[in-house]
Amino acid sequence: MTDSASATGLRRPGGRTARTRARVLDAVTSLLVEAGFDGLSIDAVAERSGVHRATVYRRWRDVGGLLADVFDAAAGDDWAPADTGSLVGDLVALNREVFTSLRDESSVTRALIAASFRSAPAAAALREFWRDRYRRCEVVVSRARARGEIVGAVDAHRLLVTATAPLYHRLVLMAEQPREEMAEQAARDAACSVLPTGC
Amino acid sequence: MTDSASATGLRRPGGRTARTRARVLDAVTSLLVEAGFDGLSIDAVAERSGVHRATVYRRWRDVGGLLADVFDAAAGDDWAPADTGSLVGDLVALNREVFTSLRDESSVTRALIAASFRSAPAAAALREFWRDRYRRCEVVVSRARARGEIVGAVDAHRLLVTATAPLYHRLVLMAEQPREEMAEQAARDAACSVLPTGC
Incomplete structure (x- = not known):
């Protein structure tokens, strides 16, 4: 792997792929808040995120796949309820x-x-x-x-x-x-x- | 008023108009349960209810008007919570x-x-x-x-x-x-x- 992506570390696990995912999912939620479900499409998400349409389509397939991944991504955090003592x-x-x-x-x-x-x-x-x-x-x-x-x-x-x-x-x-x-x-x-x- | 509707009492207040409304709103809820919001249209409601399309359009205008009237009709009942003693x-x-x-x-x-x-x-x-x-x-x-x-x-x-x-x-x-x-x-x-x- 001698391409610039690997040289700059963009291909390390969780690197470029994770950033692409974050950009796409950010585009999904911002479009959803602005225009609702009817404003969501592979094309609109590709345009908003700057990620190639073919990449979005290949990885998420359709609007349902994009939305499901928003929740999957959110579930992957380390959130825990506050421990206040009562x-x-x-x-x-x-x-x-x-x-x-x-x-x-x-x-x-x-x-x-x-x-x-x-x-x-x-x-x-x-x-x-x-x-x-x-x-x-x-x-x-x-x-x-x-x-x-x-x-x-x-x-x-x-x-x-x-x-x-x-x-x-x-x-x-x-x-x-x-x-x-x-x-x-x-x-x-x-x-x-x-x-x-x-x- | 000598038409058959008046003779049979169908034009008394709350008569024919009320029955038309009931048929239309029944069509709205049955279509909604069967096919969801996307299955609702003036045409589908007219066909299901047997009420003329022009009548549905004149009185309810659009799907939003039809749905709002479902709630208005439901609110017009005399429902009260049960009195059980506790x-x-x-x-x-x-x-x-x-x-x-x-x-x-x-x-x-x-x-x-x-x-x-x-x-x-x-x-x-x-x-x-x-x-x-x-x-x-x-x-x-x-x-x-x-x-x-x-x-x-x-x-x-x-x-x-x-x-x-x-x-x-x-x-x-x-x-x-x-x-x-x-x-x-x-x-x-x-x-x-x-x-x-x-x-």
């Missing part, structure tokens, strides 16, 4: 992240949820992404148990959904005006359902 | 209705939610429909207060969203396998957040 604190911190991701009109998350209603591969990838995120959050419950905050059987997934679902419902489905306190309120309401002392 | 009972009964409306693959409600991501008039009408439904449900909280089950300030909308949102999140957004107990679990978790004795 169940309520952890749920509030989590909900503040969810709230921030959904608050704005130009929210990428909102745009991806909308796109999931148009593309079966995108829907499947979004659901796998969420399942992974909720699984990572289950440590919030095991930490609370280790601290003695909760006793007995607690369904971690159920608790986490109780905390987060009101934000998706109010901000995405019902399009209520975002208010910062929604995040903390929903977190506290959920904690009430498992803390033996009530709230 | 806060938990009322929330469980409400959640069982929500669960039933979302459970099936062929759910009209699911299809309408998906369509609301394609049409601004449909989205606005769905949100107004939900706002009206949640307002009607607030009596659940005032009855609980009258019975002495809850004391102090309770945000009725917040409580009702805490009860219902997990069902929308799990069944619509996350596409989890429906399980009957989800309805009761979410209702009980929400009740925990306001009952002074905990749960």
